[in-house]
Amino acid sequence: DTAVSQxxxxxxxxxxxxKSIKCEQNLGHDTMYxxxxxxxxxxxxMFSYNNKELIINETVPNRFSPKSPDKAHLNxxxxxxxxxxxxxxFCASSQDQLAGYGEQYFGPGTRLTVT
Amino acid sequence: AQTVTQSQPEMSVQEAETVTLSCTYDTSENNYYLFWYKQPPSRQMILVIRQEAYKQQNATENRFSVNFQKAAKSFSLKISDSQLGDTAMYFCAFMKPSFSGNTPLVFGKGTRLSVIA
Incomplete structure (x- = not known):
């Protein structure tokens, strides 16, 4: 089973x-990136979400908009x-740091080419 | 803000030999986590090894070990008995702990390692 898929x-x-890129994790993690x-x-x-709430929004153009319908998905x-x-x-996810190392698991990446 | 520096853009090593990749970082935090990630040509990011700053003992995972020097803010990766499958980009990464959700990784620019047969 793929842990983090894109x-x-x-x-x-x-x-x-x-365009949209979809990400799903089946690890039960609380935070996605x-x-x-x-x-x-x-x-x-670029962005970090914890339990569907935006935590970090780096200086990214407004043209980029993340959406988290539930804690397993971040588009x-x-x-x-x-x-x-x-x-x-790359999409990534991690468990709450208090429950572990907070190491991040990455999806396979999406190569976007704009012509 | 934290910064991570990898001073070796490219390295090569003969198969079965040992190689060390360098990483230094800058932070005012006392507790934090350090990681080495591997990115082979498939582009998948794979966790190689991790270190908690409050642990003095250097982490080891099979052929991979680190030399963590907290005072010098240095976190080098040693790969023993190098194998062809170790050919990849290697990223050093820093993470600051937080009690309000996790914080993102701060990456170095990477070292491209080539293992030569």
Missing amino acids: TPKYLVTQMGND WYKQDSKKFLKI LHINSLELGDSAVY
């Missing part, structure tokens, strides 16, 4: 389009896609 794994689209990995492989946090919607949005987007 769909789609590859996404090719044109500038100006709107979206990270962006740029072309130089640098990973940076990422991107409006008006730009060339600079091309990257790999």
